[in-house]
Amino acid sequence: MELPILLVFLIIGATIILFVTEFFPIDKIALFVVVSLLLLGLTTPEEAISGFSNAATITILSLMILAVGLEENGVIQWLTDGIRKLKLLPLILITPAFMIVSAGISAFISTTAVVIIFIKIVSQLAEKYNFSSSKLLMPISFAGILGGSCTLMGTSTNLIVNSLAKEAGAESLGFFEFSFIGLAFVLVGVIFMTIASRFLPKDKSKDLQGDYGIDKYVFSIKVKPEASFIGKKIADIDFLTNQNGHILKLIRDRQVINAPGKYVTIQEDDELILLSEISEITDLSATNEISFNEKQEENNAKNDNEDQQQSENKKLTYVELLILPGSEMIGKTIKNLRNMSLQGAFPIAINKRKNIRNTQERLLRKNVENIRVKPGDRLLVETQTTAISRLNSIQNIAILNEHDYKIGKTTLQKSIALIILLGVIGLAASGVLSILGASLTGVAAMLLTNSISLENVYHKINWQIIFLLAGMIPLGVAMTNTGADTWLSENLLTLLDGQTPTVVIALLFGFTMLISGTISNNATAIIMTPVALSLAAGLSLPVKPFILAVMFAANFSFFTPVGYQTNTLIYGTGIYKFKHFLIIGGMLSIILWILATFILSTML
Template sequence: MFGITPEIWFVYGLILLAIILFVNKRISFDITSLILLAILVVSGILTPEEGLSGFSNPATVTIACMFILSEGLRQTGALDIVGDYFFELGKLNYRLAICIIMLVIGVISAFINNTAAVAIFIPVIISLSRDLDESPSKLLMPMSFAAMFGGVCTLIGTSTNLLVDSIARDNDLAGFGMFEFAPVGIIFFAAGFIYIFTMGMNLIPERRKDESLTDTFKMQSYLTDVILQPNSPFVDTPLKDTKLIQDLDLDIVEVFDTKGNTKQDRYSVNLQAKDVLRIRGSVKELNKLLNREDVLIKPSKHWEDKDFELGNAQLVEAVLAPESSFEGKKLQDLNLFHQYEAMVLAIRQKGKVQQEHLSEIRLQSGTSLLLYAKKERVNDIKTAEEFVLATEIEVPEYKTKKIPVALGIIAGVVGLAAFGILPIVATAICGVILMILSGCITNEEAYQSINWKVIFLLGGVLPLGIAMQKTGAAQVLVDVLITQLESLGPRAVLSAFFFLSMMLTNIISNNATAVLLAPIAIEAASSIGVNPTPMLVAVTLAASLSFMTPIGYQTNTMIFGPGQYTFTDFVKVGTPLNILFWIIGTFAIPYFWPF
């Protein structure tokens, strides 16, 4: 069949294994990529040099640099200033707010990491929706989609663009200019903008209500205060040594003295008679305290967020970030209290709120956690790569005097590459050096800003593309595809690649999709004797325009929890948009990149 050798079957088996592992997510995708790399080298399909080439690939280096450049700009507070400015404008009108959000996020996402921009704007939009008396879910999805619209407008707008550009150059093709994607990208942006305003807004449900965090996470029946009685054996005992809630699914959230003041170092300060202990747990577990004579349960009350903002702590909603190292781990194994001095009170996962047996829950990207944390540690949670904060907090001290410097560096990186003076990898490296030397970002912050899981994904997956071409596996798939579509012309082949890329990126990484399909697209163009560039553009753009699932693209994952969406919400809103873009791409791409 099409001259399939054992080596080709071996590569197909690896591709199938990769897809299964990417979809299953029991093994982190970066580890999956390294497993593939190791198998390819050990099996002899690739030489060690070929296997490790992904880590020295210009796309991998450039993407790492873009993480640092984006963080350097964020450290100056420039994005927060933009958010505050448009927050005030958005309060004037609901539709005006959506228009501003989409335009601003779209433009920002064309030049910096769009996940960084979305992370900044999530709490702003939730606050804005409260002022507009609208559900945040009506605003968060347009923001996420706009981030994707903007990302496909420039070479650096998304890592997929850089990745396919590098694959093109490795195959002796011209590659892409800084704004070469812009004509089609702007058409997609305009079409998506019109879709959201005419049809999309009616399809987006009002999921999240204007509620306090205690109501949003349904905590009313899961909190109570108990008073420590004078006869308690725990009087004059540090909280950490008490066994009051031993063997019960309960947590002591806070301790107050007789005057209602919080005890700052609550774990080491001795408990006293009449101290009030605020406890989280189910009614069933709390009722087990009724039989104790050494505590008195206070009458139930309606809990509000302000009840948790006494002293030096507050409630915040934190979303598990895409590619977080916490994904797949049990809550009890993370020890968040020791890392961030934060206690988890409830979890929203897969659209359901859970307040019981939290320690056994395995976390997923997009999961929302209700945290009770010390105020001085909230900013640590905000800046941690593991979380995206969905609650507005006091703005930390930014390096605002460095804003012109950071903007100048970004402009220089883009400008020098756009005019062909230097390749993008060179300008990006120079930009990183200048960001550090100018004080916009420290060495430590630079290293921490890089999403190493993405870097290892690229380093491990890129060799799989090399193996597909080296063994002839890509050519065999092309033969099958061409047999079915050649008679319909190159536009049909391009349309098929757009569709395949669009669908595959909904279940696996957009970068993995591009690596798998780009070599096949190049071979297909060669087989039918046409320019491979339009085929590559179809793969590139479709891989970054995934609207049908909350897991297809990072920004969708980030808003999934805060918007309280269901999986079907994305299917309902995103499917017509993906079909629209498929049709547009089929006709617009060959117009700008002729066969």
């Protein structure tokens, strides 16, 4: 083995170890890879930074921007509202139904974004219908991974494999070219996980909600004349009946109704006292159907009348403040705090510290504005983004979280964003434009129609992924430059001498899937694609089955919670243990491995 080849393998080995141990962040590891390749002379300076201009990197960045635009314009919320309607299905059908929906959406939208939506919805349904959320979260995550494998834009791995293969001279994959194979995997995954979900652990909703359920804020909101739910019964209004929005009392014409029944009808100017999560109320506030009180409404109206530059400078946001011992706010009521100078911040709601006294019944007996602040309570305030730093001057508080101030989007704005997404899919699928050209056109359309601002893009893009891709792609270049891919394939061919092409495909698929369970699926694709191309050339076989083997196998990270980001998300809920991924995910991996070997071998 020549020294350059040995150096490439040492860098790959060190990279895998760093990924597994998480000793450094992934973007920092990728930068170390770039510098190592450059200093050791394994790539030229231009090749070392070629990942930043690679078509796959720019395409993935463009698709991320489109996803931000969909979220900003309420299209993601549209999807969420539609998915909630699946609760009408019988419980036995919810698992396959949610998996199919998750897979379908993930074929065109970020799998991670889809799973985050489902985590929230499943939590609500589990509480309302008294079933275990663990029966759904793992199947949904696996379905999202499978669905993302069905189209060229479904996951970044597909784009990377296609880009690397195209650069090596192979024929580019079509947008839906491998969709039928992906659908076969989805079908098998849905059937298997529907059965296997019976063996997943049971979780208790009470444990997820926290002691006594007082883990939400108490809001006082006023129903505006334009509210769409005026005249509706409480039982027919989602935000008043789901798990996240529980009505404590209703105040009408100075008359207080404690714990109003589900048949009470909401009227204009009603004041509702809610125990709710921040996201639920900010979503509702974005529709301009409620106000927190008259003073706050007047302040917002004043801001709306200012010129554009001042409006940008006075953009509003929500901030959570933790009240520490010694704070001047202790002992004050919400009403008192609204009359105090809190560096321009306006108190919206309060979250009482969990203890045996803070029960829901106790909160019912108090007017929200008369609840007194104590150490350990959390106060939600509305303030200007440019004034957040001034909150640090308030003694004995801690700033916990900042939440976006959502602006209501019209149906026209939502429709434009959705049409842009469909246009990108249509242009790429029809071949009129490449997926890179289509996604860049989509971003330009978003900017032209003011569907997105670059300021939000800079804040919301996951730049770690972009730097990971840009840093790892030169590693594939170095493998080709040094002949490491050829050396590896020649030695593999020697070991596999006399074996059928089916066995070779099976081993390539299995080995790739094994690596993807321990390191990033994108990094796996970058390492294994050159090897797959060399194997195909050495055996004088069609390249496409080998490319597809790496693409699918790199995505199929089911047997560990760290191989794919969505698995890490659901693992972080504390519901599952590593063994659940190892056993159930491992069984699914073996089944798909056998199926993939059979399908891909027919293409040889």
